[in-house]
Amino acid sequence: MTASSSSGSVQRLATVPTAPPDAILGLTEAFNADKNPNKMNLSVGVYKDASGKTPILNCVKEAERRLVDDESTKGYLGIDGLPSYREQIRALVFGDQLPADRIAVLQTPGGTGALRVAANFLVTQLSPIRIWMSSPTWANHPAVFSAAGLPTETYRYLGSDRTSFDLDAMLEDLNEKTSPGDAILLHACCHNPTGIDPTADQWKEIAKTVSERRLLPLIDFAYQGFGDGLDEDAAGLHTILSTVDEAIVCTSASKNFGLYSERVGAVSLVAGDSAAMKASQSQLKAIVRANYSNPPRHGGAIVAAVLEDAELTAQWKVELEEMRQRITRLRNQFVETMKSTGKGHDFSFLLPQRGMFSFSGLTRMQVDQLKNEFGIYIVGSGRINVAGMNEEKMQSLCDAVAKVLES
Numbered sequence: 148m149t150a151s152s153s154s155g156s157v158q159r160l161a162t163v164p165t166a167p168p169d170a171i172l173g174l175t176e177a178f179n180a181d182k183n184p185n186k187m188n189l190s191v192g193v194y195k196d197a198s199g200k201t202p203i204l205n206c207v208k209e210a211e212r213r214l215v216d217d218e219s220t221k222g223y224l225g226i227d228g229l230p231s232y233r234e235q236i237r238a239l240v241f242g243d244q245l246p247a248d249r250i251a252v253l254q255t256p257g258g259t260g261a262l263r264v265a266a267n268f269l270v271t272q273l274s275p276i277r278i279w280m281s282s283p284t285w286a287n288h289p290a291v292f293s294a295a296g297l298p299t300e301t302y303r304y305l306g307s308d309r310t311s312f313d314l315d316a317m318l319e320d321l322n323e324k325t326s327p328g329d330a331i332l333l334h335a336c337c338h339n340p341t342g343i344d345p346t347a348d349q350w351k352e353i354a355k356t357v358s359e360r361r362l363l364p365l366i367d368f369a370y371q372g373f374g375d376g377l378d379e380d381a382a383g384l385h386t387i388l389s390t391v392d393e394a395i396v397c398t399s400a401s402k403n404f405g406l407y408s409e410r411v412g413a414v415s416l417v418a419g420d421s422a423a424m425k426a427s428q429s430q431l432k433a434i435v436r437a438n439y440s441n442p443p444r445h446g447g448a449i450v451a452a453v454l455e456d457a458e459l460t461a462q463w464k465v466e467l468e469e470m471r472q473r474i475t476r477l478r479n480q481f482v483e484t485m486k487s488t489g490k491g492h493d494f495s496f497l498l499p500q501r502g503m504f505s506f507s508g509l510t511r512m513q514v515d516q517l518k519n520e521f522g523i524y525i526v527g528s529g530r531i532n533v534a535g536m537n538e539e540k541m542q543s544l545c546d547a548v549a550k551v552l553e554s
């Protein structure tokens with residue numbers, strides 16, 4: 148359909164409908180416009196320190212100072228990014244579990260870019276293929292996969308109590324519904340949106356089923372270091388890799404390096420042998436070339452500068468641990484403060500949850516009430532960004548939650 152203006156020129160854009168606002172980032176727009184002085188944004192997945200800021204890590208600042216002095220060019224990177232960054236990510240994610248010549252690492256614009264390149268690869272190289280995602284999952288997963296033309300399906304993950312992981316239901320769905328060769332999306336740690344991760348034994352059972360069903364794991368590892376520690380958080384991934392020959396891993400430096408706006412991540416493809424790795428790597432590069440050509444340098448250069456320097460790496464680990472411990476403290480404090488409201492609100496099911504997010508069990512209506520009456524912004528599913536909480540505002544947050552639970 149085309150329309151014409153009074154001047155007679157064609158107006159193709161006049162018929163374009165408005166897209167719905169993004170479920171999560173749209174809430175931030177509403178938050179910014181909210182005049183309530185006590186407003187709290189617990190929706191978008193960004194870490195905040197005690198002063199409410201999303202800090203630049205000291206190790207990052209120091210790496211940037213060094214880059215200003217030492218960087219000698221702003222010329223294009225290769226299609227697959229900075230070699231030193233790619234090497235450091237390989238070591239951080241895979242350790243020495245697999246020979247390097249079976250792994251192709253490409254630097255990407257954030258973890259989202261990694262997921263999109265992976266989805267394009269599955270569609271162009273391995274079709275017909277579907278991807279199975281946990282229900283629930285990060286809202287952008289189905290959006291990214293569908294945009295690449297990758298058919299999506301879901302497996303059960305959250306128990307009917309909405310507070311626990313239902314391994315039996317997950318395995319039943321994988322055993323009964325998947326076809327050999329399908330892809331399965333797994334969250335390596337800090338499951339978004341529930342914060343509920345499988346235990347080590349449960350990972351073993353998942354790995355066994357993934358291998359028996361001949362599924363291709365696509366592992367989203369956006370929160371390494373935000374759960375229990377860098378190595379601990381990689382344990383589930385390593386369990387999976389011990390039972391399969393092939394996998395794709397998408398990582399992000401947004402959270403663990405605080406490099407949200409630098410857009411730095413990686414897609415790593417594990418193949419059965421070096422020849423298969425090289426062929427797949429060439430296809431990944433072709434996808435990138437036709438998409439954004441090559442990744443931005445700065446974020447990758449920062450990560451490489453930190454991880455190549457023993458002192459900066461040590462500093463990074465301390466700063467990462469501080470963020471991780473703060474999130475745990477806030478989660479515990481929320482549970483305690485809810486208890487202290489004296490209305491029998493037991494949120495102790497949150498305690499084993501890991502990472503930025505917790506599934507609160509709040510209903511859509513309660514979430515709306517929190518926003519409209521108290522200026523507290525939580526995603527409609529009841530997902531709370533624990534990392535956005537604040538000690539000083541904890542009491543008023545818990546009073547508001549108690550109020551909506553009682554009304």
Ligand SMILES: Cc1ncc(COP(=O)(O)O)c(C=O)c1O
Pocket residue numbers: 192256257258259260285339367369399400401407411412
């Ligand atoms: C599960 C998950 N995967 C991937 C990402 C992508 O991160 P980014 O593109 O910001 O690096 C996020 C960010 O919130 C996430 O929560």
